Amino acid sequence: MTQSLLLFPHNVLEFRDAAFFDLVGQFCGEDIVEYLQLLRVRSVRSLLDVNDIFLPLQQDYVELAIVKKKLAFCRSDGSCIIKIGIQHDVDKLLNSLRNTSINNGQMTTAVTDENDLIIPFEILQQYPFLKGLINFFITSSQNSHSTDKPFLHYFLENFLSNLTVAESRYRYNEQVLDFAVCLSILAGHNAYEFLRINMPGALPSLITIQAKLSKAGFRALEGEFRYDDMNKYMNEINSKFAFCSEDCTSTLRRIVYDVRSNSFIGFTPPLDENGMPHIKYFRTNSIEDLKSWFEEKEMSHLLNLHMIQPICINNQISPSFALAAYGTNGKYTALDIIRRWYTIFEESSSRGIRIVGYSTDTDPKYLLAMKLVSGFFGVLINNPKSKHSSLLKVAVPTSWSWFYLPREQLFLFMQDATHVCTKLRNRLLQSSAIMMMGENVISIDYLLQLIESQSKFKHNLVKSDICPRDKQNYRSCEKLCAALEYLKEISGSDATVVYINIIRCVIIAFIDTSTTTSDRIYHACHHKTQRNSKQSTMQPEKITKQQIEEQVDRAFNDAFNLLVPLGIKQVLTQSIDVTMKQVSGHIYNHLNKSSTKADFLISTSIDEKNVQSDSDSEGSITEEDE
Numbered sequence: 001m002t003q004s005l006l007l008f009p010h011n012v013l014e015f016r017d018a019a020f021f022d023l024v025g026q027f028c029g030e031d032i033v034e035y036l037q038l039l040r041v042r043s044v045r046s047l048l049d050v051n052d053i054f055l056p057l058q059q060d061y062v063e064l065a066i067v068k069k070k071l072a073f074c075r076s077d078g079s080c081i082i083k084i085g086i087q088h089d090v091d092k093l094l095n096s097l098r099n100t101s102i103n104n105g106q107m108t109t110a111v112t113d114e115n116d117l118i119i120p121f122e123i124l125q126q127y128p129f130l131k132g133l134i135n136f137f138i139t140s141s142q143n144s145h146s147t148d149k150p151f152l153h154y155f156l157e158n159f160l161s162n163l164t165v166a167e168s169r170y171r172y173n174e175q176v177l178d179f180a181v182c183l184s185i186l187a188g189h190n191a192y193e194f195l196r197i198n199m200p201g202a203l204p205s206l207i208t209i210q211a212k213l214s215k216a217g218f219r220a221l222e223g224e225f226r227y228d229d230m231n232k233y234m235n236e237i238n239s240k241f242a243f244c245s246e247d248c249t250s251t252l253r254r255i256v257y258d259v260r261s262n263s264f265i266g267f268t269p270p271l272d273e274n275g276m277p278h279i280k281y282f283r284t285n286s287i288e289d290l291k292s293w294f295e296e297k298e299m300s301h302l303l304n305l306h307m308i309q310p311i312c313i314n315n316q317i318s319p320s321f322a323l324a325a326y327g328t329n330g331k332y333t334a335l336d337i338i339r340r341w342y343t344i345f346e347e348s349s350s351r352g353i354r355i356v357g358y359s360t361d362t363d364p365k366y367l368l369a370m371k372l373v374s375g376f377f378g379v380l381i382n383n384p385k386s387k388h389s390s391l392l393k394v395a396v397p398t399s400w401s402w403f404y405l406p407r408e409q410l411f412l413f414m415q416d417a418t419h420v421c422t423k424l425r426n427r428l429l430q431s432s433a434i435m436m437m438g439e440n441v442i443s444i445d446y447l448l449q450l451i452e453s454q455s456k457f458k459h460n461l462v463k464s465d466i467c468p469r470d471k472q473n474y475r476s477c478e479k480l481c482a483a484l485e486y487l488k489e490i491s492g493s494d495a496t497v498v499y500i501n502i503i504r505c506v507i508i509a510f511i512d513t514s515t516t517t518s519d520r521i522y523h524a525c526h527h528k529t530q531r532n533s534k535q536s537t538m539q540p541e542k543i544t545k546q547q548i549e550e551q552v553d554r555a556f557n558d559a560f561n562l563l564v565p566l567g568i569k570q571v572l573t574q575s576i577d578v579t580m581k582q583v584s585g586h587i588y589n590h591l592n593k594s595s596t597k598a599d600f601l602i603s604t605s606i607d608e609k610n611v612q613s614d615s616d617s618e619g620s621i622t623e624e625d626e
Contacts, residue, residue, distance in 0.1 A: 006096035013101060016043035028089040031070045038063060048097055053090065054082050151175055155202070162201030172204045177212055180204050214260070221261045223269055223277035223326040225344070230308055230321055231351040237318045239310040240352060243414070244344060245320075245359040246337075246366075248302040248328065255299065264290070267297045268329045275340030277326045300327025306344070311356065334369040335603055341373070342384055345411065354390070357412030361419040368596065370413040375406040377595040384600065385410035397545060401584040402552060404591075417510035421477040424503050428496075429468040438566040440495035449490055450483065459483035477503055494565045501562070517543050521551040556580045 006027060015023055020043050025033045039056065041047055057068050057080055072080035124130055133156070140153050154175040162170045172180070180203050184192040189206060196203040213219050220226050234240065255266035261280050269277040282297075284290060306323040323344075345355045360366040371378035373385070385391065391408045427433050428444060435442040447466050450459055461483050465476040481504035487493050508515055509523040560568065560578065 005099055006092060008096065008100055012097070013044050016045075020044055020047075024093070027093045028086070031067065032086065032090060035064075035067050035071060038067060044097060047094070048101060053094075054087075057082070151179065155179070159199075159202045167200070170201055170204075172208070177204060177208070181209055181212060184209050219260070220322070220324065221279055222258070222263075222265050223279045223281075223324065225276070225306070225324040225347065227323075227347050227351060230323055230348070231353060233321050234310060234353055237310055237312060239312045239318065241311040241354050241356050242348070243309045243311065243357050243359055244323070244341075244355050245307045245309065245416075246304065247361055247416075248304050248330065248363075251301065251303045251327070253299040253301050255294070264293070266299055266327065267293055268300045268327055268331075271332060271336055271340075273339070274343040275332070275336035275338070276343055277328075298329050300329060302328050302330055304328045332365070333603065334365050334372065335598060335600070337366060337369040338373055338380070338600065341369070341411075349390075355411055356392075357414060359414040359416060361416045362423045367415075371596060372598055373411075374409060374413060376404060377591045379595065379597040381597070381599040382601050400549075401581045401588075402556075404588060417506055418474050420506050421503050421511070422472055422474055424499070424506070425473070425477050425480065426468065426471050428499060429466055431468075435495075435499070437495040437498060437563075438568065440492070440566050442495045442499045446487060446490050446493040446496045447480070447483075450487055453490075454486060459486045478507065481507065498562060498566065518547060518551050521548055522555050553580065556583075 008023075012023070021033050021037070023044070024036060036042075036047070036053075039053075041050065041053075047053070054071075056064060057072055060078060068074065068080065071086055072082050074080045136156075137153070140150060154173055158171075158173050158176045162172075180192075183195070183203070184206065187195075192203070193206065196205070210219065234242065253266070255264055257263075258265050261283075263280045263283040265282075267282050269279075269281045271277055282293060303325060304327070305325045308321040308323050310318045310321070312318050341358055348355050358370075360370075368378070370376070372380040373383070385408075388410055391410055392412070394407050394409075396403050396407050427435070428442065431444070444466055447461070448463075451461050451463060451466075456462065459482075461479055464470070465473070465479050467473075470476070480500050484497060484500055484504065487500070488497055505523040509520045515523070
């Protein structure tokens, strides 16, 4: 007579501990449960792996004496026989479980050791990558310490475990979570989501990543300047000096609700008297307020980001720190920028961190702010820097007529050299911009003529290199500079050659890391076609004032000779002597006539109507440029 089989839940083979003992108690009784607990059999798979579950009862074990009397009849010679009802219930349970295992393709009755597990040939033939996967884990276990496994080991282990469960039960270990955070930051949300959707179970959702960052304290509120976090980071890397950079980038216009701040993000937060954005400004419980904001307030189309770059000892480079970020519409003044810089400086100083200077791109508002604060042909009345005792003082000789910057500065300024190069390139490529040096025109036409008349193997230029649409193509700047020798062969291109030389000198002086200190001074002061073959081997701290003067004199003479074909000699000799001192005085007087004056305490003390934002966005290209 065929024994009927028991019906189980679909996941019965995964039962263990309480679920397993409940199952056994239901079909075999509590005496069998007590027996299995003594044997430490705690799961369905363990039960199926045991060949004879009652074999231990044939021996006289003290620990099993009580349960043995419940399950078996004992003879005088010490042997025993399992009670028929108990044997029947256990056999029926085992047969039913084995049948379930067979139906699921997971037969484990014959597997008494993990080394006995055999993958069917048909499976390996259908999925040959399993061989490589097994070999990888074997090699990984042999070559790595148990606490020093490669990331790929954790990634595959996590990925494969998630493949066998429902999406709601996906779990991720710390190694995968850390990797996901880095990937989302470096690749961006769109690229990260593309990978995650096409690899289900491999990477956590962006919500999980944001939760991890929030838990670690890495998520800032809009407009919040994280001075305390910055101080903590600077202490960790043992640095007390830093440069602060500020720049805007385009962003999508949309309004979102931030749960952490209980406010709406996407509107342009107003600036306070210190040029700082109001935090949590757009908070309300009224739908009418929200409706009026949508009708009256302007949405942010730019994201303003403040970064801190630590200056470490021994020229070590440490990762930068995100101080703050907030939306803006770009409608702020140079005085707003100045007040914001002073606020950041004071807050940092109160925590023992010296902001050495500020760096931005070539936006006219920031250039004007730099001129006013530094006193470079600009006067800032009631300038707070006069109250500080920590002024940077430079002992510049009075004989340096070409050095126009005041000798005392509270902080220094740097322009993003890459931006300077691309801005100069963009101005060259704009058809609406007409630039001249003397009687010579600076024009893109000479570059087009070079591309059409000479082989690409010489100049390495293509028409896409002079396309005005790609406004951030720094590689194009390098290629234009490399083609200078061949551009000189084009008749009438003298002014264009000088203009591109300016770009080349910016690259050599401020971008090329292999440039020596003396060469940086030389190329920062003039434009020259060939780089000096005699490279200085002096260390920066050993360069003297005399050596600086020699480099500047050489730069002036070479720059003058470069401009001779443009008629510079005839122009200068009509009014002044052609000496560096005379030329410097002439330039100083000319620039001083157009110097700017503003009052730090009066917001309307400066006229910025003609100061236009020099945006890098595609929208700034005119139809003419197309």
